[in-house]
Amino acid sequence: MWSLALKATERKVTRMKVTPVVLQLRTYVPFFEKRVAAAIDFDAVRDEALLPVPAAYVVPTHDDAGENQTQNTVRQEITDEFDVVVAIATSDARGQSRIDQLHDVRAMLWKALVGFEPVEDWLPIQYVGGGLLMMNRERILYRFTFSTTFTLGGGDTPETWHEQYLAGLPDLKGITVNVDVIDPIVDANLLEPGQKTGPDGRIEFTIREDFNG
Numbered sequence: 001m002w003s004l005a006l007k008a009t010e011r012k013v014t015r016m017k018v019t020p021v022v023l024q025l026r027t028y029v030p031f032f033e034k035r036v037a038a039a040i041d042f043d044a045v046r047d048e049a050l051l052p053v054p055a056a057y058v059v060p061t062h063d064d065a066g067e068n069q070t071q072n073t074v075r076q077e078i079t080d081e082f083d084v085v086v087a088i089a090t091s092d093a094r095g096q097s098r099i100d101q102l103h104d105v106r107a108m109l110w111k112a113l114v115g116f117e118p119v120e121d122w123l124p125i126q127y128v129g130g131g132l133l134m135m136n137r138e139r140i141l142y143r144f145t146f147s148t149t150f151t152l153g154g155g156d157t158p159e160t161w162h163e164q165y166l167a168g169l170p171d172l173k174g175i176t177v178n179v180d181v182i183d184p185i186v187d188a189n190l191l192e193p194g195q196k197t198g199p200d201g202r203i204e205f206t207i208r209e210d211f212n213g
Contacts, residue, residue, distance in 0.1 A: 018058040020118040028112040032056050053139055057085040076152045083143040090140050102142055109144050122150040174210040178203045
């Protein structure tokens with residue numbers, strides 16, 4: 001039986017693609033000997049079919065959305081977080097013999113992930129923190145949390161309903177501007193009682209601009 005209960009709260013799985021992170025760890029952290037895989041949640045990591053240790057599992061955890069940054073469109077900053085759950089062997093119930101090893105593993109993860117851009121248009125990955133998940137006499141599971149940020153909306157292709165709606169509108173072929181001059185050619189006969197200047201409701205000029213192509 002595990003001697004330590006999971007402290008992290010249940011969090012929804014994000015749309016973040018973890019494959020680039022998995023490949024990055026397989027390439028730049030030889031400590032795991034390519035034993036790096038993605039997992040949908042913590043239960044998958046805890047399953048009996050765990051890889052031999054040492055190993056790492058990339059687990060999407062949650063995403064936070066910032067407030068809209070514009071007035072007439074939708075533009076939000078989205079921060080995705082993910083855990084790299086590291087599994088290492090231990091030789092005693094307290095895990096004392098592996099504390100220094102976890103310190104070294106953390107440094108390896110920093111070198112492989114901090115500053116790495118997993119997907120185009122996403123900001124470089126940052127380190128958030130870590131904590132012990134589970135431990136028994138055979139292995140330790142320790143999570144290292146990272147985050148990355150991207151902007152929802154404003155890209156080359158529609159990402160929101162508003163952008164999709166605008167993309168479906170017909171092309172603007174031209175504009176017509178009707179000008180009702182306020183002064184000095186206002187028609188006093190068209191003004192309301194007590195009104196001294198325009199607009200008087202009469203269109204003096206019409207401007208038409210056609211867009212070709």
